[in-house]
Amino acid sequence: MLSSLMAAVGSESTVVPDEMRLTADGKELVYQLLWRSVLILVLIFAIFPVWMMFTTSFKTRDEVLQLGLDIIPADPYVQNYFLMFQRFPLVDYYVNSLIISSVTTVLSLFIGGLAAYSLSRYEFPGKEKFEMGALATQMIPGVLILIPMFLLFIVMDQSANVPMKDTYHGMIFLYTTFTVPFTIWMLRGYFDTIPTALEEAARIDGCTRTQALFRVVMPLAAPGLAATGMFVFLLAFNEVLFASVLATDNVTPFSIGIQNFQQQDQTMWGQMMAASTLAAVPLLAIFVVFQRQIVSGLTSGSVKQ
Amino acid sequence: MLLSAYQRVRRRLPAVHIPYVSSLPASQRFGLKLIAPALAMMLLVHGIPVILGFVMSFYEFPSLRYTDWFRPETFVGLDHFAKVFQKDTIYGAQFWNSLKVTILYTVGSVVGTYVLGLVTALTLDKQFRGKLVARTVILIPYVTPVVVTLLTWRMMFRSDTGVINALLRQAGLIEGSLFWLLGPNSLYAIIIANVWRNFPYAAIMLYAGLQSVPEQLYEAAEIDGAGRWGKLRYVTLPQLKPVSAVILLLLILWTFINFPVPYILLGGSPSESGNVLMLLIYSFGFKQSAYGIGSALSAMLFLFSMTIAYVYYKRVVASSYDGGAI
Numbered sequence: 170m171l172s173s174l175m176a177a178v179g180s181e182s183t184v185v186p187d188e189m190r191l192t193a194d195g196k197e198l199v200y201q202l203l204w205r206s207v208l209i210l211v212l213i214f215a216i217f218p219v220w221m222m223f224t225t226s227f228k229t230r231d232e233v234l235q236l237g238l239d240i241i242p243a244d245p246y247v248q249n250y251f252l253m254f255q256r257f258p259l260v261d262y263y264v265n266s267l268i269i270s271s272v273t274t275v276l277s278l279f280i281g282g283l284a285a286y287s288l289s290r291y292e293f294p295g296k297e298k299f300e301m302g303a304l305a306t307q308m309i310p311g312v313l314i315l316i317p318m319f320l321l322f323i324v325m326d327q328s329a330n331v332p333m334k335d336t337y338h339g340m341i342f343l344y345t346t347f348t349v350p351f352t353i354w355m356l357r358g359y360f361d362t363i364p365t366a367l368e369e370a371a372r373i374d375g376c377t378r379t380q381a382l383f384r385v386v387m388p389l390a391a392p393g394l395a396a397t398g399m400f401v402f403l404l405a406f407n408e409v410l411f412a413s414v415l416a417t418d419n420v421t422p423f424s425i426g427i428q429n430f431q432q433q434d435q436t437m438w439g440q441m442m443a444a445s446t447l448a449a450v451p452l453l454a455i456f457v458v459f460q461r462q463i464v465s466g467l468t469s470g471s472v473k474q
Numbered sequence: 475m476l477l478s479a480y481q482r483v484r485r486r487l488p489a490v491h492i493p494y495v496s497s498l499p500a501s502q503r504f505g506l507k508l509i510a511p512a513l514a515m516m517l518l519v520h521g522i523p524v525i526l527g528f529v530m531s532f533y534e535f536p537s538l539r540y541t542d543w544f545r546p547e548t549f550v551g552l553d554h555f556a557k558v559f560q561k562d563t564i565y566g567a568q569f570w571n572s573l574k575v576t577i578l579y580t581v582g583s584v585v586g587t588y589v590l591g592l593v594t595a596l597t598l599d600k601q602f603r604g605k606l607v608a609r610t611v612i613l614i615p616y617v618t619p620v621v622v623t624l625l626t627w628r629m630m631f632r633s634d635t636g637v638i639n640a641l642l643r644q645a646g647l648i649e650g651s652l653f654w655l656l657g658p659n660s661l662y663a664i665i666i667a668n669v670w671r672n673f674p675y676a677a678i679m680l681y682a683g684l685q686s687v688p689e690q691l692y693e694a695a696e697i698d699g700a701g702r703w704g705k706l707r708y709v710t711l712p713q714l715k716p717v718s719a720v721i722l723l724l725l726i727l728w729t730f731i732n733f734p735v736p737y738i739l740l741g742g743s744p745s746e747s748g749n750v751l752m753l754l755i756y757s758f759g760f761k762q763s764a765y766g767i768g769s770a771l772s773a774m775l776f777l778f779s780m781t782i783a784y785v786y787y788k789r790v791v792a793s794s795y796d797g798g799a800i
Binding site for chain 2: 200205207208212215216218219221225233234280283287288290292293294295296302303305306307308309311312313315316317318319343345346349353377378380383384399403406410413414423427428431436438441442445448449452453456457460464467468
């Protein structure tokens with residue numbers, strides 16, 4: 170099969186006159202050029218929108234509306250970074266997002282970490298069902314939960330006098346639960362790579378199971394926790410479906426608030442992109458610092474080495 | 475510190491006796507204890523609302539006092555489902571259109587993401603200087619907040635002054651302007667943005683898969699006379715099958731129930747060709763207060779995605795892990 174395929178490829182190239190044929194070195198060169206240019210195209214595609222966001226944040230209104238391809242603004246207009254705060258309570262949006270996302274991250278890592286450790290180390294009845302259940306939650310369309318949740322929140326407020334809608338704790342509770350299955354999935358891969366011998370040694374030295382987990386395993390899993398934490402933070406930061414219905418007024422997060430720059434008659438693109446850049450830069454910085462852990466965390470779950 | 479505080483409290487509490495669970499060995503009980511909080515939260519936030527959602531799809535919601543829906547006179551049985559399936563009702567027409575759009579959106583996005591991811595992974599797998607930089611740049615779409623990047627895409631897709639139309643004009647591909655966010659092109663707009671967003675994930679996963687292909691297989695293929703294409707076709711791609719199965723499953727599910735991409739690019743009331751099911755349900759539920767229809771549609775969407783996942787898992791993922799080369 171393989172050899173016949175090779176033969177077919179070989180015979181095809183006889184059409185090319187001998188002197189036009191590429192030498193082995195020439196072929197190699199063409200091949201090198203080809204994959205390198207493909208890689209460069211992919212890199213440009215990957216970075217282009219982020220670059221556009223960055224440069225647009227330095228453009229005046231007129232410049233943004235001008236037709237054209239000025240990829241680098243000739244005369245940076247930093248005013249956008251100051252004006253944007255006057256238009257909407259952007260600082261509040263940032264703070265709201267920060268509170269909701271960071272508390273969610275801590276809780277999700279804690280609760281998901283416990284469950285991931287349990288799945289990685291212990292056998293218990295119903296383990297498989299729990300795993301399947303956690304996986305199944307990822308297939309639930311958000312709106313299926315949102316409609317009943319919206320009504321439940323209102324009912325809780327009206328009949329039990331527990332405010333849930335438009336509160337930090339309501340959003341944190343929801344987001345923590347949404348991200349726990351993801352945390353379990355990612356951290357389980359990490360725990361699997363930590364040798365059990367260490368815990369066994371700790372147990373022989375008189376640690377309880379809980380102590381072995383928190384004093385021995387958790388510190389070793391710190392890089393994994395950092396990487397998972399970043400994704401949980403991103404998930405919470407990016408959420409728009411639940412936030413658009415359940416988090417308005419005083420707890421409006423950044424992901425909803427920033428859309429205010431877009432209005433019926435006009436959009437303040439320059440200021441919107443300035444606000445976007447300000448939100449993206451810290452996360453990109455964290456990513457660059459932790460990228461080794463993030464990449465290995467992303468891949469550890471589903472690639473069998 | 476927290477740990478010792480927990481243990482101090484713990485010692486004072488009386489021993490709890492739960493039938494069955496208490497009879498298990500200590501290690502099993504510990505395992506159960508660790509998953510208990512996660513399980514409880516998932517039951518509360520996923521379990522109960524999903525069941526409620528299914529129940530709600532059998533009821534009609536009085537438009538003003540919608541919290542009073544759980545009453546005998548508002549029970550409508552399968553009416554909502556029937557309405558949705560009939561092509562001649564207003565709901566039915568929208569549903570069938572949205573189903574078609576959602577499937578096109580999913581297929582287009584998944585194929586695009588996978589192919590671009592594979593090409594990226596193959597080029598990353600070579601030896602070259604600046605590899606770490608390239609990998610970092612490729613992951614940028616995946617780690618930049620999605621709201622922010624989608625708004626940027628929205629800006630780039632503008633018809634009059636958007637950079638994409640400007641580029642296309644420059645290249646001589648179009649004259650005048652294309653409408654990307656309105657009309658028939660909105661499907662392509664959400665597919666492009668979604669591919670951009672997800673291809674780094676596919677690329678990094680496939681790249682990790684490439685690392686784990688045993689070198690001996692390539693050597694053996696070389697001895698058999700395989701060239702570059704032969705190695706790719708007969709060694710690399712079959713070896714990537716298990717990881718591809720997982721990636722494709724995740725991509726299908728993520729796209730099928732994806733909300734932010736269509737919502738931020740096209741807004742709450744998109745044109746027909748971009749009206750995916752998630753947007754349709756959202757507008758039924760929160761624009762038209764048709765909670766019953768909204769619940770019925772989302773219940774169906776859930777069953778549909780569960781079915782896809784189950785069939786796919788049984789057919790592809792399970793078989794490629796058991797019988798695969800890894």
